[in-house]
Amino acid sequence: MIPDPLLINDWHPVASWQQLEAAPVLGTRLLGEDIVVWRCGDQALVWQDLCIHRGTRLSLGKTDGETLICPYHARPHPPEDGSASAAGERPGSHDDARR
Numbered sequence: 001m002i003p004d005p006l007l008i009n010d011w012h013p014v015a016s017w018q019q020l021e022a023a024p025v026l027g028t029r030l031l032g033e034d035i036v037v038w039r040c041g042d043q044a045l046v047w048q049d050l051c052i053h054r055g056t057r058l059s060l061g062k063t064d065g066e067t068l069i070c071p072y073h074a075r076p077h078p079p080e081d082g083s084a085s086a087a088g089e090r091p092g093s094h095d096d097a098r099r
């Protein structure tokens with residue numbers, strides 16, 4: 001991560017809507033961080049490219065149009081997850097996701 005507040009607190013283009021229409025889940029980098037850009041309905045969401053359950057890149061997942069689905073355990077991440085984690089979640093807390 002680049003600790004420059006002038007860059008962090010600014011807008012940066014990371015994908016076009018046309019790209020998200022063609023591929024609704026995109027992985028890219030911004031300011032030294034891996035991020036996932038995904039289309040959720042008529043909005044684009046940008047998250048850290050990380051599922052904290054087992055560290056999988058969410059950009060390898062898919063979307064059903066309303067949630068971003070982790071490619072490893074297929075856990076759906078709704079838009080309100082934001083960071084793709086629930087409060088208090090830690091590795092191993094979703095062991096039932098492997099079934």
Ligand code: FES
Nearest residue numbers: 051053070073075
């Ligand atoms: S690694 Fe994403 S749900 Fe398990």
